Amino acid sequence: xxxxxxxxxxxxxxxxxxxxxxxxxxxxxxxxxxxxxxxxxxxxxxxxxxxxxxxxxxxxxxxxxxxxxxxxxxxxxxxxxxxxxxxxxxxxxxxxxxxxxxxxxxxxxxxxxxxxxxxxxxxxxxxxxxxxxxxxxxxxxxxxxxxxxxxxxxxxxxxxxxxxxxxxxxxxxxxxxxxxxxxxxxxxxxxxxxxxxxxxxxxxxxxxxxxxxxxxxxxxxxxxxxxxxxxxxxxxxxxxxxxxxxxxxxxxxxxxxxxxxxxxxxxxxxxxxxxxxxxxxxxxxxxxxxxxxxxxxxxxxxxxxxxxxxxxxxxxxxxxxxxxxxxxxxxxxxxxxxxxxxxxxxxxxxxxxxxx
Ligand code: IPM
Ligand code: MN
Numbered sequence: 001x002x003x004x005x006x007x008x009x010x011x012x013x014x015x016x017x018x019x020x021x022x023x024x025x026x027x028x029x030x031x032x033x034x035x036x037x038x039x040x041x042x043x044x045x046x047x048x049x050x051x052x053x054x055x056x057x058x059x060x061x062x063x064x065x066x067x068x069x070x071x072x073x074x075x076x077x078x079x080x081x082x083x084x085x086x087x088x089x090x091x092x093x094x095x096x097x098x099x100x101x102x103x104x105x106x107x108x109x110x111x112x113x114x115x116x117x118x119x120x121x122x123x124x125x126x127x128x129x130x131x132x133x134x135x136x137x138x139x140x141x142x143x144x145x146x147x148x149x150x151x152x153x154x155x156x157x158x159x160x161x162x163x164x165x166x167x168x169x170x171x172x173x174x175x176x177x178x179x180x181x182x183x184x185x186x187x188x189x190x191x192x193x194x195x196x197x198x199x200x201x202x203x204x205x206x207x208x209x210x211x212x213x214x215x216x217x218x219x220x221x222x223x224x225x226x227x228x229x230x231x232x233x234x235x236x237x238x239x240x241x242x243x244x245x246x247x248x249x250x251x252x253x254x255x256x257x258x259x260x261x262x263x264x265x266x267x268x269x270x271x272x273x274x275x276x277x278x279x280x281x282x283x284x285x286x287x288x289x290x291x292x293x294x295x296x297x298x299x300x301x302x303x304x305x306x307x308x309x310x311x312x313x314x315x316x317x318x319x320x321x322x323x324x325x326x327x328x329x330x331x332x333x334x335x336x337x338x339x340x341x342x343x344x345x346x347x348x349x350x351x352x353x354x355x356x
Pocket of ligand 1: 088
């Protein structure tokens with residue numbers, strides 16, 4: 001009998017539902033060709049539900065998500081909700097609760113996609129960032145004292161555990177080996193200033209490296225990484241880093257690969273339930289206009305299939321994305337594609353159907 005995967009869908013806020021609908025179209029087309037089935041269960045959480053009910057993430061939703069084979073998330077973020085409530089209450093809460101300790105973010109420039117980097121093309125921009133996703137400055141450790149007074153104190157601590165760092169670093173080595181491109185793993189840190197946290201990272205990295213003699217290792221400070229990502233992106237194959245640095249350098253990565261309309265990501269628990277999302281956000285001002293590029297969401301669906309072990313179907317989606325970017329889209333920005341959100345989805349589905 002064909003494999004059946006249960007996919008929990010969280011369309012979320014703003015333009016999330018529009019791009020997720022296109023991702024589902026691409027998933028269904030690829031699954032039909034590759035001979036497996038996808039069953040979807042929709043969960044409505046996000047700003048609108050929070051404003052209506054006062055509840056951010058009901059336990060019943062978490063229980064449902066835990067039982068899924070994978071989660072497909074649109075975007076979280078609502079203009080009428082104070083920043084932090086939905087991000088921490090939904091997105092970070094799910095990453096932590098489901099122990100999705102890897103945030104995998106490919107930075108790959110496809111043919112015919114414009115990059116702001118002069119003289120760089122697809123041959124030079126093709127690397128993956130492995131971001132630790134459950135610790136560091138995101139752990140929520142710290143507090144405030146004397147709030148609202150001139151003596152106010154705010155402390156926000158970076159939590160780094162040997163276990164948490166090691167599993168992330170090990171995943172990055174494994175990923176680099178499986179990717180089998182340049183076989184080079186770069187640790188991105190700040191060992192010259194954050195001498196506690198990145199001492200732990202560096203020692204762990206060097207120890208784990210002994211198990212991977214086939215992988216070349218390198219180290220760069222985060223500020224230098226930002227410089228090299230712009231000047232010599234071809235130096236990178238896989239970069240592993242902590243949560244905060246990973247957050248920052250992957251926005252830079254998204255820009256050099258063509259922008260937020262393209263950038264895909266996966267929150268991965270290799271032993272549990274993973275969650276895939278375009279990294280661009282909910283873009284509320286464009287809601288309902290059909291102008292957002294669904295490629296980031298569709299490429300996130302591709303990452304989901306790779307993680308489920310459906311490599312053939314994943315490759316079909318990527319090939320279709322490559323073709324549409326190369327031949328069809330005028331531009332990648334909102335409203336500049338020459339096609340609507342759903343038309344871009346249709347083009348991709350047509351390529352999947354015709355070429356496989
Ligand atoms: C991201 C986002 C989130 C993060 C926010 C929305 C909490 O910026 O996925 O990169 O900081 O991780
Ligand atoms: Mn971010």
